[in-house]
Amino acid sequence: xxxxxxxxxxxxxxxxxxxxxxxxxxxxxxxxxxxxxxxxxxxxxxxxxxxxxxxxxxxxxxxxxxxxxxxxxxxxxxxxxxxxxxxxxxxxxxxxxxxxxxxxxxxxxxxxxxxxxxxxxxxxxxxxxxxxxxxxxxxxxxxxxxxxxxxxxxxxxxxxxxxxxxxxxxxxxxxxxxxxxxxxxxxxxxxxxxxxxxxxxxxxxxxxxxxxxxxxxx
Amino acid sequence: xxxxxxxxxxxxxxxxxxxxxxxxxxxxxxxxxxxxxxxxxxxxxxxxxxxxxxxxxxxxxxxxxxxxxxxxxxxxxxxxxxxxxxxxxxxxxxxxxxxxxxxxxxxxxxxxxxxxxxxxxxxxxxxxxxxxxxxxxxxxxxxxxxxxxxxxxxxxxxxxxxxxxxxxxxxxxxxxxxxxxxxxxxxxxxxxxxxxxxxxxxxxxxxxxxxxxxxxxx
DNA sequence: AGGCTAATGTCAGCCACTGACAGTTGACAA
DNA sequence: TTGTCAACTGTCAGTGGCTGACATTAGCCT
Numbered sequence: 258x259x260x261x262x263x264x265x266x267x268x269x270x271x272x273x274x275x276x277x278x279x280x281x282x283x284x285x286x287x288x289x290x291x292x293x294x295x296x297x298x299x300x301x302x303x304x305x306x307x308x309x310x311x312x313x314x315x316x317x318x319x320x321x322x323x324x325x326x327x328x329x330x331x332x333x334x335x336x337x338x339x340x341x342x343x344x345x346x347x348x349x350x351x352x353x354x355x356x357x358x359x360x361x362x363x364x365x366x367x368x369x370x371x372x373x374x375x376x377x378x379x380x381x382x383x384x385x386x387x388x389x390x391x392x393x394x395x396x397x398x399x400x401x402x403x404x405x406x407x408x409x410x411x412x413x414x415x416x417x418x419x420x421x422x423x424x425x426x427x428x429x430x431x432x433x434x435x436x437x438x439x440x441x442x443x444x445x446x447x448x449x450x451x452x453x454x455x456x457x458x459x460x461x462x463x464x465x466x467x468x469x470x471x472x473x474x475x
Numbered sequence: 476x477x478x479x480x481x482x483x484x485x486x487x488x489x490x491x492x493x494x495x496x497x498x499x500x501x502x503x504x505x506x507x508x509x510x511x512x513x514x515x516x517x518x519x520x521x522x523x524x525x526x527x528x529x530x531x532x533x534x535x536x537x538x539x540x541x542x543x544x545x546x547x548x549x550x551x552x553x554x555x556x557x558x559x560x561x562x563x564x565x566x567x568x569x570x571x572x573x574x575x576x577x578x579x580x581x582x583x584x585x586x587x588x589x590x591x592x593x594x595x596x597x598x599x600x601x602x603x604x605x606x607x608x609x610x611x612x613x614x615x616x617x618x619x620x621x622x623x624x625x626x627x628x629x630x631x632x633x634x635x636x637x638x639x640x641x642x643x644x645x646x647x648x649x650x651x652x653x654x655x656x657x658x659x660x661x662x663x664x665x666x667x668x669x670x671x672x673x674x675x676x677x678x679x680x681x682x683x684x685x686x687x688x689x690x691x692x693x
Numbered sequence: 694a695g696g697c698t699a700a701t702g703t704c705a706g707c708c709a710c711t712g713a714c715a716g717t718t719g720a721c722a723a
Numbered sequence: 724t725t726g727t728c729a730a731c732t733g734t735c736a737g738t739g740g741c742t743g744a745c746a747t748t749a750g751c752c753t
Contacts, residue, residue, distance in 0.1 A: 349689060350690070389615065392615050392618070393611035393612050393614060393615035394611050396611065396614035396615055396617075396618060397607065397610050397611035397614055399614075400610070400614060400654070414690050416690070422655070422677070422678055422681045422685075423681055423684060423685040423690060424685075425655045426651075426652050426655060426678060426681045426682060426685040427685040429648070429651030429652050429654065429655045430647070430648040430651055430652070430682070430685070432651065433644075433647030433648055433650065433651035434644050434647050434648070436618070436647065437640070437643045437644060437647045441643075459640070460640055460644060463640045463641055463644045464644060464648070466641060467640075467641040467642075467644040467645040467648070468569060468645060468648060468682060468683065471567055472568070472632050472634070472641060473632065473633075
């Protein structure tokens with residue numbers, strides 16, 4: 258269940274390697290099927306059959322159909338938090354978040370390469386954005402990530418996250434803006450990594466101006 | 476039966492009134508059961524039985540189990556948008572949003588009174604916040620509301636919502652902050668309307684300070 | 694009264710998901 | 724190598740959300 262396996266060194270025993278292979282194969286098969294024929298149009302039986310395991314085995318690896326959809330996303334999120342933790346303490350909170358997201362996009366490939374190609378990850382992202390049931394899950398996951406980000410930011414600044422609202426407010430702002438960028442990207446022409454990276458950065462630049470009172474004279 | 480129905484302004488025919496009654500009764504029964512014994516522990520059959528209709532009829536009124544959970548929320552959201560539209564054009568965007576949310580809490584009672592008591596609405600809100608599957612749906616609905624808010628804000632300011640990112644960024648900020656407040660309220664002691672109203676207002680006051688660079692000297 | 698149609702009930706069935714039990718296969722010691 | 728244990732897997736039966744099809748009931752309207 259825990260996917261904290263450093264892929265540089267293969268793995269422990271044969272059993273464990275086999276498990277990892279099945280796990281990754283299920284993800285690949287699922288995402289391939291989802292992006293080709295749609296999420297709801299794909300049954301769990303199909304995914305299991307594509308990997309040649311029973312449906313029951315699928316549910317031993319993933320708690321539900323949504324879980325397999327976001328397995329790779331989970332790896333990306335974990336890396337994001339790692340990188341945020343590693344930012345220099347001197348940086349202002351919003352600056353640290355901004356640098357972290359830039360870095361996260363820069364090495365997205367190396368994070369997920371062992372499981373799926375980046376191109377499939379991007380296609381999956383778009384499939385998620387166009388599937389209401391998955392959008393809901395994506396947003397809930399983002400909210401959970403937000404909570405962890407708020408705690409990290411509060412720690413950097415030596416604040417109590419439950420007493421001072423600023424960490425949560427800042428992170429809510431940041432992640433709302435990220436979501437807006439992701440949504441716009443998902444319906445745009447250019448589905449490249451650099452496209453979403455640039456769009457995100459540009460949106461972040463607008464936080465300051467947007468909350469100023471008067472846009473009409475700005 | 477006695478055909479004396481001296482209510483304020485009922486509805487058209489008997490058929491329509493009956494439909495409305497079943498609709499509201501299903502909502503009441505569902506929310507009562509959900510808040511008492513939990514969302515997943517309540518089956519659709521139970522809800523239908525409580526109102527004395529078949530399961531199939533339930534699904535003719537509500538597309539799914541989540542739908543009935545958020546039916547009242549839908550009324551509140553519609554009213555919110557109406558009130559935002561009615562704000563004076565001279566107000567700055569964030570100010571208009573702030574006044575709208577204050578007004579929305581002020582007349583929550585009159586909006587939903589015909590369906591459920593306010594107290595059940597508040598209990599439902601807390602039940603939603605503590606049920607992961609419903610949190611996901613709540614967030615997706617918020618995102619949809621956000622989109623409509625962004626369009627209204629853009630219209631007020633004479634902007635193209637797809638060309639200028641500021642409406643979406645502002646609304647993302649605003650609604651992220653609202654969500655943060657709602658989450659904190661949902662685990663707090665005081666489950667009154669005024670409590671969430673005050674908490675929300677207080678959080679909104681922190682948007683400006685929070686995005687400023689340096690918190691340590693502020 | 695009688696025909697039209699919306700609303701409802703019944704039934705069969707798909708799919709996501711789960712518990713229980715049995716069979717298989719790596720791991721590891723003797 | 725072999726035997727034992729534990730982990731992994733398959734099979735099966737069952738629950739609950741949800742849908743289509745079809746027959747029945749009940750409000751509406753002439």
